[in-house]
Amino acid sequence: MSVRRERERSGLSLTALARRAGIAKSTLSQLESGSGNPSVEILWALGVALDVPFSRLVDPPKPDVRVIRAGEGPVMYSEHAAYAATLLASCPPHARRDVYRIAAQPGEPRTSQPHMPGTVEHVVLGTGRALVGPVDHPVELGPGDYVTYPGDALHIFRALEPGTSAVIVMEHV
Structure with missing residues (x-):
């Protein structure tokens, strides 16, 4: 999860981002520590609040050629x-x-x-x-x-x- 990286890049505090996204600060803290399991709704709200595509929050770096088989992927x-x-x-x-x-x-x-x-x-x-x-x-x-x-x-x-x-x-x- 890249929520912390994007939050820090945007210069927002944990409290400010939680408020902007309409989620609990504790939920955001759990996501940033890797212990949370966010719903698609929470990730969309964070993407909008950070003004970044949803995928930037969940997608790891990828190689030049990448195959995702049916049933695989985030x-x-x-x-x-x-x-x-x-x-x-x-x-x-x-x-x-x-x-x-x-x-x-x-x-x-x-x-x-x-x-x-x-x-x-x-x-x-x-x-x-x-x-x-x-x-x-x-x-x-x-x-x-x-x-x-x-x-x-x-x-x-x-x-x-x-x-x-x-x-x-x-x-x-």
């Missing part, structure tokens, strides 16, 4: 939905794009708070069916369908069939 789970995001690729410095593989099940949707201003999400559905996009007008997708929408507004991913999967590319402007 996985973050939602607290409120049957939704798991596996980081597949993050941007190198000065580039602003992250790639995630999503596995989701029907039930409670994954509702995402707005990301950094200018963020755009691109989704290609692999299997199943899902409602994806802005909360007020998501689009139903089937296998192979693509949608793009503003990631800096409230948005959802709701699996409509068991075993729904997708790839999400996030662009950070």
